[in-house]
Amino acid sequence: MTDEIIKGVLEKRRAVCRAAEAEADDRKRYALSLPEVAKAHREYVYALHDSLRLGGKERKRRAEEAYDAYLAALGRAGFSEEDFSRQVTCPICKDLGVTENGLCSCVHEEVVRALGVACDISPDGFALEDFEKTEVHGRQADLLEKIYARMNAYAQKFPEVNKQIIVCSGKTGTGKTMLAEALSRTLIRRGHSALILSAMRFNSLMLKCHTSPYSERDGILSDVMGAELLVIDDLGTEPRYNNVTCEYLLLVLEERSAKGLSTVITTNLSPDGILRCYNERIYSRLFDKRRSLPISFDGEDLRLN
Ligand SMILES: [Zn+2]
Structure with a gap:
């Protein structure tokens, strides 16, 4: 892309x-x-x-x-x-x-603008590097500081990162989506493509792909498979389609990992919830210790190594 x-x-x-x-x-x-x-x-x-x-x-x-x-x-x-x-x-x-x-x-600035247009993310909004300038108060402040520092380090190394999947879980309003957007914006500013899709939109795109003639599938999937970073936002809120929701999610995760591309999932679901709502293969793909980075915004099990 x-x-x-x-x-x-x-x-x-x-x-x-x-x-x-x-x-x-x-x-x-x-x-x-x-x-x-x-x-x-x-x-x-x-x-x-x-x-x-x-x-x-x-x-x-x-x-x-x-x-x-x-x-x-x-x-x-x-x-x-x-x-x-x-x-x-x-x-x-x-x-x-x-x-x-x-x-x-x-030409960098032009590339950044063009990436912003193609990914539908304005590079001018809140990015990881803007976190330092923001005053954060409350119970979450320390946690957010750690998370942003870890993501900054991730963005610095990008795309040479060994954790290709990041799972941001936590209750609504804890800042998961904001972090995913900030990471996307930072990467766009550095000349990488980053695509954010709500789980709902991702799911309907996969349904469209599933029901389209074979010759059109690559075209429908090309951005999802080709963006250097893909964010699937709010996993678990999408309707369930048989033969589509789980199957295509796994396909996208596996194909992107095989290409060395990073995927961020944000979700209100706990790891157990993901196991219950999806299946074991998706669960083990998302929580494979070697290749995935789980970030909990609720303050529990924060493993940021
Ligand atoms: Zn020049």
Whole structure:
């Protein structure tokens, strides 16, 4: 998903550069169609040609004079030579957005904006790094501080993380969704794709996939399978569809883990509740100690290692 977005941004850059080059060419063609400019230009080209072919100080001086005369003629027509080439704002990548070493820093902001649009998350809202500036009071303050510190460390390492599944559980209003959104925003700001779907929407998307012709399934699943981070928010609130809800949840979790992509689940359900509502395979996938990070917002079993 991220690669496609970056490709789109770079294509747009190239198109803008091409358009600017075409405009510069048009200006040059127009300027050289003006008789006075055309004459001065022709004389300069002849003088330069003579100087290069035959050499000599005198010919060189004449070529220089002819060049000055040409520039003066251009100036009288309201042009300068700079008008005939594309103006470059970034000297590093010449505005193309890429260098030998990859993406140019000048394109980062555009990539972030495009990611925000594609993932439908504005990068401007509350992100992990904003937590420090927020005053947190109450019983949860210490816990939230620990959780945000742990998530900051996670985001720093991303995508080289060994826990590919994060399960945020806790009662309504404890800040699970806010944390998942803040993590998503932080990753988007760093140029990664992050997609947040409510469990309800995820479930209906899976139903759509299940009932669509085989040839359309990849298209329906592509963002869910391709986003660098996927958040399934409020697992347990979705209606249950036979052959869909559990089956596709497991499929998505397994396929994403196999690709090394991270998935965050937020839920009001306790681990036992997940086992009861889903099945053992989903339970063991979500709570596999080696690969998943459970975070409880209720203050119990906080294992943040
Ligand atoms: Zn650049």
